[in-house]
Amino acid sequence: DLDIPDDMILWSQTHSQLIKTKNMSKKQIQRQDVIHEFVHTEQHYVRKLKVLNVVYYNPLQLHDIIEKVQILWLFPNLDELIKIHKEFCNKLLERGRQENPVEEVTDIIIAHLSRYDLKEACAKFCNHQSQRWRCSTHSTEQRGPEELLLPSGDAPRR
Numbered sequence: 001d002l003d004i005p006d007d008m009i010l011w012s013q014t015h016s017q018l019i020k021t022k023n024m025s026k027k028q029i030q031r032q033d034v035i036h037e038f039v040h041t042e043q044h045y046v047r048k049l050k051v052l053n054v055v056y057y058n059p060l061q062l063h064d065i066i067e068k069v070q071i072l073w074l075f076p077n078l079d080e081l082i083k084i085h086k087e088f089c090n091k092l093l094e095r096g097r098q099e100n101p102v103e104e105v106t107d108i109i110i111a112h113l114s115r116y117d118l119k120e121a122c123a124k125f126c127n128h129q130s131q132r133w134r135c136s137t138h139s140t141e142q143r144g145p146e147e148l149l150l151p152s153g154d155a156p157r158r
Contacts, residue, residue, distance in 0.1 A: 011036035039092045088112045
């Protein structure tokens with residue numbers, strides 16, 4: 001899940017034989033490049049959410065670094081967001097496996113953006129974001145960022 005190349009390779013660079021076989025126009029090729037870039041961007045977003053989960057959320061819970069209430073305030077529904085966006089990403093990837101070149105993704109995008117749970121999840125996650133940022137900045141100024149990720153006995157002394 002986390003093994004996504006940072007650099008995106010254009011669809012047209014990896015499908016030159018298909019382009020010749022299907023005699024695709026420049027506009028059709030550009031469209032495939034844009035669809036491919038969109039999917040790649042969504043994969044990166046899911047990866048960032050998972051990294052946030054693995055690097056911050058899980059260690060904070062595992063090592064009792066801060067109160068559970070604070071963890072839930074900082075990351076109110078991270079698992080829910082990961083699930084929603086992973087489902088979306090999987091649908092886009094599945095379409096790419098079914099169709100090459102991809103004919104249509106707007107149906108998947110519209111269905112995703114129309115989900116009530118997506119709107120609610122994003123609103124919940126973004127609610128009080130500026131206060132969360134100030135809180136996390138204040139905590140790292142007091143304890144240091146490395147101390148927030150280590151059990152209190154393992155943290156370097158200042």
